[in-house]
Amino acid sequence: MEVNIKTNSLADANNCIAKSKQSSLWRWPKLLLQSKTGTVGFLIVFVVVFVAVFADSLAPHNPAANNLGDMLKPPAWLDGGTSAYLLGTDNLGRDILSRIILGTRVSLLVGIFSVVVAGIIGILIGILAGYYGGLIDNILMRIVDSFLAIPSILFILVVLAVFEPSIMVLIIVIGFTNWVTYARVVRGEVLSIKEREFVKASKSIGTRNGIIMLKHIFPNIISSFIVISTLSVATTIILEASLSFLGLGIQPPEISWGGMLTDGRNYLATNWWLVTFPGIAITVTVLGIIFLGDWLRDVLDPRTQGRK
Amino acid sequence: MKKYLIRRLLQLIPVLFIITFVVFVLVYLAGDPVSLMLPEDASEEDREALREALGLNEPFLYQYFHFLGDLISGDFGTSFRYSQEALPLVLERLPATFELAAASMLVAIVLAIPLGIFSARKRNSFVDLFITGGSVLGKAMPNFWLGIMLILMLAVNYQIFPVSGRGTFVHLVLPAITLGTGVAAEMTRLIRSSMLEILHQDYIRTAKSKGVSDTLVIFKHAFRNSLIPVVTITSLQISHLVSGALITETVFSWPGLGQLLVQAVNGRDMAVVQAAVFVIAILVIVINLITDLVYRLLDPRINYS
Amino acid sequence: MTMTNETETNHDCLLRIEGLKKYFPIPSGLFGKSKQFLKAVDGVDLFVKKGETLGIVGESGCGKSTTGNTILRLLEPTEGKIVFEGKDITRLSERGMQKIRKDIQMVFQDPFSSLNPRMRVFDIIAEPLRTHKAAKGRVLEEKIFELMETVGLDRSFVRRYPHEFSGGQRQRIGIARALALKPKLIICDEPVSALDVSIQAQILNLLLELQKKFNLTYIFIAHGIPAVKYISDRIAVMYMGEVVELAGKEELFSHTMHPYTSGLISAVPLPDPTLRERNNRILLEEDFPDQTNLPKGCRFYSRCPFRKDKCKEEKPLFREVRKEHVVSCHYPIIQ
């Protein structure tokens, strides 16, 4: 119990500050190790991010180099496979392992940043609607309803028809079609947070609305945002696969797991390895992200994070 | 209650207005339908002539208000692609779309409820982990992949179900599983977490203190409460099922709205896109309304005012 | 009503509210236009003298918090007048109000929800100072340490988050925040009802101490009657949006006149088992009128053990029955 310690000098106080800073730095790994699934999730995500960053040096082959002599080679451990292509080759004789390694990059980029884009729009609109209520809320929510009713595939098709598909465009487009969910969730959250007394307290001090939204509302919705967004990263990776199915995904020579799945789907019956390995990559990554998200939810929940 | 319904339905008007405008802008931006209607080797004069004939030379706003005027009198215009009235084209798809959506929802519910409850009850056990893994897999499998797999296994290899097409009940099974799995995966997780939360509620403790058995606590006291958040998500999911079944429809050559819509967008077929989005919008809003009512049915605390 | 105006001139009056009403619309109708209102506060006249503590008691939902919030214009009053230091602030612009809010601060009921869980203590206490640009940098830091010491918090706590504190400590943070701008009036909205018995006393003592030290004026809202009695100079008893009795605390307890007040007082369990069999207890029925559709007569009619026909028909006036003791009842209890 530190209640009775009287520290009179500022230096002492600063000392305490430094200590508490340090302890908060150590708190995260500690909390992480306490949760098994959290640790697993973190490890998976860490590995995936690592692979994405160092993809170029990790890939054993040039992933775009097609080798017409080595088309559709099975994985190394099967008859006809060679150790040169650990996971086999695709229909243009490209090394699947290298493609998966390189594909990590795009899939993660698209997965994460489109969620960020959606999150920014959704949070902004959700906070405004929830905080001000009344007419503003009504107008914004009608817009949200409208967007909900317009099939997202329409947006994606049209935008990709207008702009040349690139990672940037894809991120923006997916983000732009997914913001609605966030707006709804955030608005609901804001409606309850703005009734909490600390918001009233801040108002009673004379704080301006903008500041209240920024300092009081926003930090308190961020944790539930993190939880839905980790799930959403997963959905986005898969959405990219579906877009590839429609011919709207990432363009070669850019490689994505979704694109690999789509290209390989024609070979499902005959050359299973074309889709199985990118499929496993997606599943494992998604699993990792979901585990990490679940853990984050627990940690960010003040009830579990606890009164020490 | 009646007033509530009327108010909700009146809200449709601004929403539909926004939708027509957004869709019009989108399709307008998407490009020239004419170039898609003529063969690859048609000349520029041919295209210009067609444009003229279709009234596509007018300025944007003129075209929009012209469209809006027609719309108010119930006319969505004529499909470029099918040279037919757009609305009937859309409406004739509804039965197939509904059929698939309803069946997939059923699959999802039948899978998700027991799994969700089970994994909540056995929280952190091996079974829970297994179900979580399964639902992640369910989410991570793209529809086309699952659909083709199912066809290969159950329709081609074992010939239990027909490969594709729409007709009898058995035709519905594989597409419904394909589409329902993803929904089930999400629902399972949702039921699990909402169940976990409910199980910590005071009234569960009350029930236990009355001597109610564990099974009854789960299925009577907890389940209905845990459905309340599930219903909201389900309504969102149904909206997706109505408009977003495209890939499953393509794989199983199921003549639903999704295929129509994508083809219409690809062909810049303004009238059909508008009609389809309009119909989907009304459906989505009506579905939302229905879920709201169900919500109210499940939760007596909400009143209609 | 005339009475309050007279007294006001006699005393050095910091805050005066006249005929304050706050109606909450109950949404209904086609476009959300409502014809029905929940009359949370329905014609309240009060004044607070400089340096005194005005207690407000009453059941949950009787409009205590609404009154408090309306004074600070956190809620816009439906009707009535709020005069602070002789200045009518009822229709003051948002800008003008911000200046006034420097002088009126609030301490909230729930120590767990009144502090933003994601802000450090430092920032919580600094917020009013920053908002009103009262201090910066070193000065700000010094000020915050000073405030923390004033409310009995160790300055080494500045970088902690609210969840790292106990309820009593959190309430101290809330008080420090309210004190930061050296306000003239502090509205305490049930500041101790969420606290443990042993901590409650600490906070009550602290409030009294601060009052002496800074010559503060309090409006102390609570439903715990003993605590209100302990801290207040005068007490207003509210029932269904109205003040039904108002008097100095000694006067109120020794000459309780409104049947509701006496029911309230007698229902408080006394921490003395020997008094258990006391027979002067007044039990009130549990038959609340519909708050959206109040009866035209006395609002307490349905629960009053002494009700008469007149009470049903006629609304009692708020009148001074004894010196500085006003009550709105046709048949006040005269001991």
Add this chain to the structure above:
Amino acid sequence: SSTRENEKGTKGETGKDKTTLVLAQSADITTMDPQNSLSTTGDRVFRNMFNRLFYRDANMEVQPELVEAYENVDDVTWKFKLKQGVTFHNGDPLTAEDVKFSLERVMNDQTLKEYPYFTQLAKIKVIDDLTLEIITDGPMPTLLRLLAKSGADVIPKKYFEEVGLKEFQKKPIGSGPYQFVEWKRDDRVVLEAYPDYFDGAPKWKEVIVRAIPESSTRVGELLTGGVDIATDIPPNEWDRVNGDEGVSLVTGDTTRIMLLVVRTTEGSVTADPKVREAIDLAINEKAIVDSVLKGTGVPVRSRVPEGVIGSNPDLYDAYVYDVEKAKKLLAEAGFKDGLEITLTAPKGRYPLDGEVAQLIASMLGEAGIKVNLKLLESSAFLDIYNSNSNEELLMIGLADGLLDASYSLVHYTKERATGQTDYYNEKVEKLYHDAGRNLNEEERIKQYQEIQAIIAEERPHITLFQQGSNYGVSDRVEFKPRLDEVINFSDISVK
């Protein structure tokens, strides 16, 4: 299921009986108006529902269909005598008025997709019930071919005028061997035999044309006996088709040539003929055809497909490939250190188009040409193509609907090339216009062949290969693919 059930068209896809034929195509038809459809999928249906004045036999020779006799009255006037006793499905007799009505409709209605092909017709004159005259705008050596082409279908004037286009689409009536039963969009078209067909009762009682866009599903249906013939089987599915008893793969040719549209506009790097040649040399068309396409296709050096009048046999089954020389040419052109160009290509429009484009990109890469590949979804691709915003290279597949070189070679005229390839060659221009009015068939062919030889050297188009077509066919039926990809149901027989 019983035949009776199939006749009602309810559950017909079992197709195991001898009177029902089930066909699976990769896309649905879009309309029931035969003059407003350009797709092969549509043609396969209309060919069996409607008649034309002429038709093409299995060898692509033009033969009279509705015509009893005809005569070339002068350079611009043709006279036709119609067969007697031809009736529409509603029983009305087919007369010269119907032919006039149909041809005038497609000549005049600009909104019809077939309109652009029929602009050279000037006038139709009805002489009597069974005789009519067609007057062309200038000498027209291709008239008979045009009259055998899609869009020249004869529709019933009286019925059409009576019910209007909308109703006609709901219940189309033609004079062909099969009559309309129902059309469920994106699902199936059901036709049944027209017993009073003038050429004798058709073979099949019922024909179902299903739309199954996903190739593996199409193959699945074929393997499980759901369909008798499935079109567009991509090479990756061949093993499945060939490996299964009871079905086999049938391959044929098409008139579609895959080619690269090259920008020769002043200022673009490909304006230099050396660069264009280098590109051609760097691409190994044979390897592409053999590897990715598994041999369905033939490398060609001409835009005019083999089997079409005016094609140049020297340029069929031919390709140039020499990376070293390509590098040398590039160096000569001043691109010693390589150059960068953009290749726009569709994805999902033609079989394995994306893969082919990627292969080309990497082949060019080996010669030192860095390719920015733009793989576009079909409609976005067409937008680029039609708006002439193609950059250095654009990959496209062009077919020849008329089966006449004039159709293909128009691309090299100044009028058509402007903005797209910006190619201009005076000689080509002259040859093309002379040939267009030359009624001497032999001479005309020579002129066309000469144009092709020039083009093969100057390369405003770098042609890749003539595409093949693949059908999965159930062993219970006998089927021979045609060059024009049309399927005459009556040509298919039960084994």
Add this chain to the structure above:
Amino acid sequence: MSEAETPLLEVRNLQTHFFTELGVVPSVNGVSFSVKKGETIGIVGESGCGKSVTSLSLLQLISDPGKIVGGEILFNGEDLTRLSNKQMRKIRGNKISMIFQEPLTSLNPVFTIGSQISEAIRLHQNVNKEEAKEKAIVMLKKVGIPRAEKHYYSFPHLLSGGMRQRVMIAIALSCNPQLLIADEPTTALDVTIQAQILLLMKQLSTEYQTSIIIITHDLGLVAEMADRVVVMYAGQIVEQNNVYELFKNPKHPYTKGLLNSIPKIHQLKDQLESIEGNVPIPSQLPAGCKFHPRCAAALEKCRFQDPPLFQAKQGAEVRCWLHQEEVIGV
């Protein structure tokens, strides 16, 4: 405690711990007390001192990370900690019932109050639906709910807090339990309503000879209701005595502090006494006497040695070294 009469309930050295991710929380750490037939026991103590956990332990309703790690709970001589889940269900709601603090959240919002009462009746009594309903209505009338037949079909949210709490009481009493545990039954209510509820409970206990354990941190409430009082601090009993003695002559410094820090209506003081410091966190209890950091009278010994529960004069039990001598004196 007289030896002759066997108590209805006897708790011996009950220990309930929570095994959380942040370590073991000994929420209840060796609690012993007994309840006689017809007796009302009050358990007081600040928030978090283990009152609720004690009561939940009695019914074996401790949920997941929590576990009863030691002690016995003898109910009619039978050790409840040894019973199977099934046997325990027969006791819950039947012989021992419980009323919880929050009347709003303790009733299931989606079922009518009637069905929630009759559920308990049907579980433990061999009656059919109709009879259960009748009985439930009788119960509703008994706890003073007006128009009981109509309210049978009401959903909880339509009732006021007081009425909901009455429903809870009706559920708890529907099977005439021998022991009623009321865990802060009135904290959510107004004093005027609270007075009614307390009266109701008193009447019922005299009518059926039901023993009551009333858990609260309101000493006033205990003074009104209880025969005997158990004072808890940090998972332990620090003082136990009959109600009159305890209020007249509190022994433990904590009890004293508690009594002094209550503002009282009828006596006036200028300065309230208060207990300095904060309630310790159960996972970080101080060594020695758990109260010593807040205790003005703490001895050196208090800092290191946990005092046992001493038998003091006037039948009191006190956990404080200051009262060690008194024991010896007896």
